[in-house]
Amino acid sequence: MQLKALTLTNFKNYESQTLEFSTKVNGLVGKNGTGKTNLLDAIYYLCMCKSYFGMPDSAIARHEQDFFRSEGHFYKEEEEFKVVAKVRLRKKKELECNDVPYSKLSEHIGLLPVVVIAPDDTRLATEGSEHRRRFANEILSQLDREYLKHLIHYNKVLAQRNAALKKMAAEGRHDDALLEVYETQLLPGAIYIYEKRQQLMQDFLPIFTKTYAAISEEREVVTCAYKSALHNKSMEQLFAESRTKDKFLQRTTTGIHRDDLVFSVNEKPVRRFASQGQLKSFILALKLAQFELFRQEKGSSPILLLDDIFDKLDESRVEQLIQLLSKDTFGQVFITDAHKHRLAELLAQANLDHKMFLVDDGKVEILD
Amino acid sequence: MNFSSKLIEDSVNAFASLPGIGKKTALRLTLHLLSMPPEISEGLCEPVLKMRKEIQFCATCNNISDTVVCSICSNTARDQSVICVVESIRDIMAIENTNQYRGLFHVLGGVISPIEGVGPGDLNIESLMDRVKAGTSKEIIMAISPTIDGDTTIFYLSKQLEAFDVKVTTLARGISFGGELEYADELTLGRSIAARRLYEE
Numbered sequence: 001m002q003l004k005a006l007t008l009t010n011f012k013n014y015e016s017q018t019l020e021f022s023t024k025v026n027g028l029v030g031k032n033g034t035g036k037t038n039l040l041d042a043i044y045y046l047c048m049c050k051s052y053f054g055m056p057d058s059a060i061a062r063h064e065q066d067f068f069r070s071e072g073h074f075y076k077e078e079e080e081f082k083v084v085a086k087v088r089l090r091k092k093k094e095l096e097c098n099d100v101p102y103s104k105l106s107e108h109i110g111l112l113p114v115v116v117i118a119p120d121d122t123r124l125a126t127e128g129s130e131h132r133r134r135f136a137n138e139i140l141s142q143l144d145r146e147y148l149k150h151l152i153h154y155n156k157v158l159a160q161r162n163a164a165l166k167k168m169a170a171e172g173r174h175d176d177a178l179l180e181v182y183e184t185q186l187l188p189g190a191i192y193i194y195e196k197r198q199q200l201m202q203d204f205l206p207i208f209t210k211t212y213a214a215i216s217e218e219r220e221v222v223t224c225a226y227k228s229a230l231h232n233k234s235m236e237q238l239f240a241e242s243r244t245k246d247k248f249l250q251r252t253t254t255g256i257h258r259d260d261l262v263f264s265v266n267e268k269p270v271r272r273f274a275s276q277g278q279l280k281s282f283i284l285a286l287k288l289a290q291f292e293l294f295r296q297e298k299g300s301s302p303i304l305l306l307d308d309i310f311d312k313l314d315e316s317r318v319e320q321l322i323q324l325l326s327k328d329t330f331g332q333v334f335i336t337d338a339h340k341h342r343l344a345e346l347l348a349q350a351n352l353d354h355k356m357f358l359v360d361d362g363k364v365e366i367l368d
Numbered sequence: 369m370n371f372s373s374k375l376i377e378d379s380v381n382a383f384a385s386l387p388g389i390g391k392k393t394a395l396r397l398t399l400h401l402l403s404m405p406p407e408i409s410e411g412l413c414e415p416v417l418k419m420r421k422e423i424q425f426c427a428t429c430n431n432i433s434d435t436v437v438c439s440i441c442s443n444t445a446r447d448q449s450v451i452c453v454v455e456s457i458r459d460i461m462a463i464e465n466t467n468q469y470r471g472l473f474h475v476l477g478g479v480i481s482p483i484e485g486v487g488p489g490d491l492n493i494e495s496l497m498d499r500v501k502a503g504t505s506k507e508i509i510m511a512i513s514p515t516i517d518g519d520t521t522i523f524y525l526s527k528q529l530e531a532f533d534v535k536v537t538t539l540a541r542g543i544s545f546g547g548e549l550e551y552a553d554e555l556t557l558g559r560s561i562a563a564r565r566l567y568e569e
Contacts, residue, residue, distance in 0.1 A: 103553070156516050163482035171487075178480070178488055181523045185516075 022355035030359035113302035301331030
């Protein structure tokens with residue numbers, strides 16, 4: 001999978017910009033705040049229909065503009081996919097593939113597999129469970145369209161059940177029949193998502209431990225385990241048992257929206273016991289394992305977006321990473337760095353076929 | 369827009385408050401009425417006022433009606449044993465226009481959506497249960513949109529109806545007339561395959 005050309009209009013600080021990329025490594029250099037990460041986000045947007053950094057559409061449109069557009073020419077072997085995202089604020093967002101608009105954005109997810117490694121990723125280990133669920137969802141929704149459909153449906157019904165609990169509390173009148181109806185509607189999705197997550201962890205764990213061993217100098221044992229209330233009880237049972245608690249707290253306290261991934265090093269939680277170095281290796285290994293899983297399942301390498309990796313990774317890990325990139329398992333890669341020469345030197349040293357771009361306040365020029 | 373007359377301005381604003389009518393169209397309508405004899409304006413306002421003052425909602429099914437009980441409910445030639453449950457009055461008109469249905473109706477007034485502040489208590493569900501309790505009904509048809517909230521509503525109603533000896537049915541979901549198979553979405557096509565019918569039927 002390769003992105004050959006990208007055209008942006010009003011995307012963040014890009015008023016109008018067309019770029020042609022190398023099918024191997026693309027280095028984006030320039031000072032902080034000039035728009036390097038925005039380019040990566042524009043690519044991610046074409047693959048996943050949203051910003052990787054959680055930016056709302058209204059914040060993506062350039063200052064005082066009410067629309068933005070991103071157009072990418074992707075190639076899978078010889079086949080071209082022209083993907084266009086057109087977003088007018090306060091209107092439904094539109095996505096087209098080869099000039100045919102999608103009626104549902106979810107139909108597009110998974111066509112262009114993508115993996116991002118960004119400085120913020122450490123929160124996967126250090127912050128709340130929603131980041132880890134998002135990680136699992138991001139993987140599964142790109143591998144399995146049914147998963148995404150179930151997830152969207154589950155979340156909509158869940159929002160209604162929570163709203164119903166609040167409304168009932170406000171009116172002081174509980175309607176168990178309605179709660180039961182919502183539970184019945186949540187059930188198939190919950191079971192499907194649970195089974196898929198369980199399956200994912202089985203496939204993911206061996207790849208992950210192998211990747212970690214490859215990038216870490218020490219020999220610690222790392223694991224990544226799936227934690228869910230559904231391990232011990234059926235979803236029906238869980239809903240029935242927590243209904244009283246749900247009414248009191250006015251939200252649904254059990255279900256797959258409470259699942260978590262437990263990360264550990266030498267059987268101790270990463271969050272509290274891992275060193276800074278172990279933490280960095282752990283996160284990097286998670287992302288590279290995601291890459292490898294996509295490569296195996298999809299039969300081709302996903303696009304890899306590396307944002308500011310020098311910021312959080314020390315030099316030796318970056319070198320290792322660049323070494324890994326020179327293997328033929330990697331396809332197209334985009335790397336951003338604030339230092340113009342550091343990245344160019346590393347890429348030249350590793351003898352990687354690459355193209356360098358200098359980003360300066362929403363303008364991009366090619367460096368020789 | 370600047371008007372030399374406050375009267376014109378008020379009329380324009382009144383028209384523009386209607387759905388689908390903007391300021392320009394409102395001005396066009398106002399000026400048109402002004403160019404016609406006053407009787408035309410009276411002829412326009414009178415039926416609207418009369419409609420608004422005198423219209424009633426059927427005591428049985430909540431359909432719009434000129435009398436306490438609407439013309440559908442009071443028509444003894446219609447099948448009294450079937451009730452078709454719909455979201456709004458517009459759905460009754462749509463179903464009536466098919467000339468395929470000879471039973472009665474029941475207007476819910478929406479679907480269950482707590483996010484929008486609509487719970488079961490805000491819909492005409494109790495009056496439906498009262499009708500079923502009366503015992504003349506044999507079948508309840510759920511003619512409700514196949515959305516998530518629509519499904520919730522159908523589900524909720526069918527639970528409430530479990531206690532009674534009535535058949536609960538829903539509209540068939542499938543390929544539309546004149547539609548082409550390749551353009552049908554997977555879910556619809558999948559359902560149509562699963563619920564296929566003998567050709568002779």
